[in-house]
Amino acid sequence: MKTVHIKASTEYDVLIGRNLLSSAGEKCASLFGKCRAMIVADDTVAEIYLETVRNSFENAGIPAFDFVFPAGEESKNKDILFEILEAAAENELGRNDIMVALGGGVTGDLAGLASALYQRGIKLVQLPTTLLAAVDSSVGGKTAVDLENGKNLAGAFHQPSLVICDVDTFATLSEKVFSCGMAEVIKYGVLFDRELFEETKNGITDIEKIVEKCVVLKGKCVAEDEFDFGSRRLLNLGHTFAHSIEKMSGYEIAHGEAVAIGMVMASELSAEIGICDSSLADEIRSALIKNNLPVSCELGFEEIRSGMISDKKRNGEEIAFILPESIGKCVIRNIKF
Numbered sequence: 288m289k290t291v292h293i294k295a296s297t298e299y300d301v302l303i304g305r306n307l308l309s310s311a312g313e314k315c316a317s318l319f320g321k322c323r324a325m326i327v328a329d330d331t332v333a334e335i336y337l338e339t340v341r342n343s344f345e346n347a348g349i350p351a352f353d354f355v356f357p358a359g360e361e362s363k364n365k366d367i368l369f370e371i372l373e374a375a376a377e378n379e380l381g382r383n384d385i386m387v388a389l390g391g392g393v394t395g396d397l398a399g400l401a402s403a404l405y406q407r408g409i410k411l412v413q414l415p416t417t418l419l420a421a422v423d424s425s426v427g428g429k430t431a432v433d434l435e436n437g438k439n440l441a442g443a444f445h446q447p448s449l450v451i452c453d454v455d456t457f458a459t460l461s462e463k464v465f466s467c468g469m470a471e472v473i474k475y476g477v478l479f480d481r482e483l484f485e486e487t488k489n490g491i492t493d494i495e496k497i498v499e500k501c502v503v504l505k506g507k508c509v510a511e512d513e514f515d516f517g518s519r520r521l522l523n524l525g526h527t528f529a530h531s532i533e534k535m536s537g538y539e540i541a542h543g544e545a546v547a548i549g550m551v552m553a554s555e556l557s558a559e560i561g562i563c564d565s566s567l568a569d570e571i572r573s574a575l576i577k578n579n580l581p582v583s584c585e586l587g588f589e590e591i592r593s594g595m596i597s598d599k600k601r602n603g604e605e606i607a608f609i610l611p612e613s614i615g616k617c618v619i620r621n622i623k624f
Contacts, residue, residue, distance in 0.1 A: 292506075301425075305495075308456070309343050310343060319448070322349060332358070332391070340389055360433070367432075372404060386411050391415065396430050397432065422472055426509070470575070528548065531593075608621075
């Protein structure tokens, strides 16, 4: 098992390894002592892993109950959020208890925001079951739900107290869901690490090492800029376009797919304004295609532009874009769009 320590307002460990879900309760008991646990999962993940996780808590002496919601981005809304909060209250979850996010990014966002709001904040444990959640959304403390006018517009920064990443869960992912995670891995390579980028093109042989490398890179960003006012904004590479693409497609295009398309659009914009050579967009496009990711969509420019108007990265008439200069180096540019 590998351990990455994250330095933020709440410091915590990210545990990365195999067969970790069955011992999640034991790890929580040793860290938090006497408490109760509320496990939040979507119905797809619950069918596969809920019993294992609930038993691990019960066997460790932590009474556990669960909240299961319909899988999908459409569930990341205020109604499901408040259902989670009401369930926590009905089951008398206390300030010393923990909320456990078992699943992918939607679950992590919902449970994360609920744990930030419930009784003004209780401890959160992230158990990511997708590659995307493991390398990105489970670490760093960003939690949110979508509003009708845009993605992730209502949220809070609330760091987890522990993240347990069992990479064995990736074996149950569809090719599409795994590829969506690879979009975020490729993003880290474009941002910070040419060697990591090359690994994504040549085929990953050690998934634990890849997850560890991405978590270390994100941890550095969080330590430098926890609340996303400076260098952490680099992690939004591709996301300015992606959030609009998701919204304007009615969330038919998944987050990882939209990030892939967004990275291509960002590299093309970078070349257009003279920050990088046009060959860089081709290199990024090739890496994405090798990982079964889309590099374009049917939405027109004006549709995507209109979807960016409500983006939280907008400042007046300008929008902050993360633009690649070369593989391993990106810059932030405010552009009137």
